[in-house]
Ligand code: 5GP
């Protein structure tokens with residue numbers, strides 16, 4: 113499939129040599145997979161590709177090729193021929209300063225992308241930005257090396273919540289089929305991503321889940337973590353990656369909201385939902401964003417009041433307000 117946007121990006125890449133690739137703060141499997149698939153493809157074309165992020169990858173992802181070489185920096189000093197920004201609704205989401213001194217190529221699948229950059233390609237129907245990278249690598253005529261293929265699969269596996277979310281299409285599986293034929297080992301990828309826990313992480317899951325609350329309708333799970341709880345369990349905030357999906361494994365639970373204390377009264381809010389429940393719209397109301405089934409924002413306030421507001425908004429999104437017991 114080619115589109116005018118994709119053609120423009122292919123031309124922009126062919127005409128340039130030195131690239132910097134960046135993605136959002138606290139990168140996830142899609143940001144890391146998309147960046148590294150792209151970096152390996154660019155290098156296969158004889159180009160230079162530096163990957164620079166504000167935050168390190170979650171530790172299970174360190175086992176994938178090239179992840180340990182990602183540069184973690186708050187700014188880039190050099191001007192590159194082009195900066196390829198993936199997974200970011202706006203340039204500030206990178207947390208990396210100085211990228212705007214290069215020619216900016218914006219590749220994203222998040223609703224609400226602001227359309228920054230000199231060229232941009234936005235496809236909200238892609239289950240992962242990795243799907244778009246697959247199309248781009250194809251359009252550039254770069255063979256699918258095991259590294260490129262593995263990173264595309266990593267992006268799709270993680271951004272679909274292991275094939276749970278509603279943004280999966282036949283194209284998703286076409287791409288998975290092709291990357292598997294190119295040498296991806298799906299068992300190894302899944303084991304690296306999901307079975308690389310340390311004990312602190314498991315204990316932290318235990319303590320957060322023990323303190324989980326359920327709203328009066330029985331449809332919304334509320335989880336909470338502060339620095340004191342993390343310290344007591346012997347885990348870190350990074351260890352909470354994936355925790356938010358566990359309450360959704362309960363049949364009756366339709367949405368989850370996870371409050372993580374940043375410092376003082378400031379909280380990172382992550383939300384997940386099932387099916388048509390649009391918690392992306394809820395995140396947007398609070399200055400955040402994301403997708404229908406996975407979204408987040410940062411808020412400040414008293415935790416009890418914040419929890420009450422979010423529970424009400426989520427109940428409204430679910431449409432369960434009317435069945436709330438008196
Ligand atoms: P998570 O809960 O894993 O932090 O984020 C879930 C999804 O929501 C991701 O696709 C992420 O990009 C998006 N998201 C999370 N926090 C924010 C935010 O503060 N702003 C925007 N625009 N998107 C966010």
Ligand code: MN
Nearest residue numbers: 142240241271
């Ligand atoms: Mn994504």
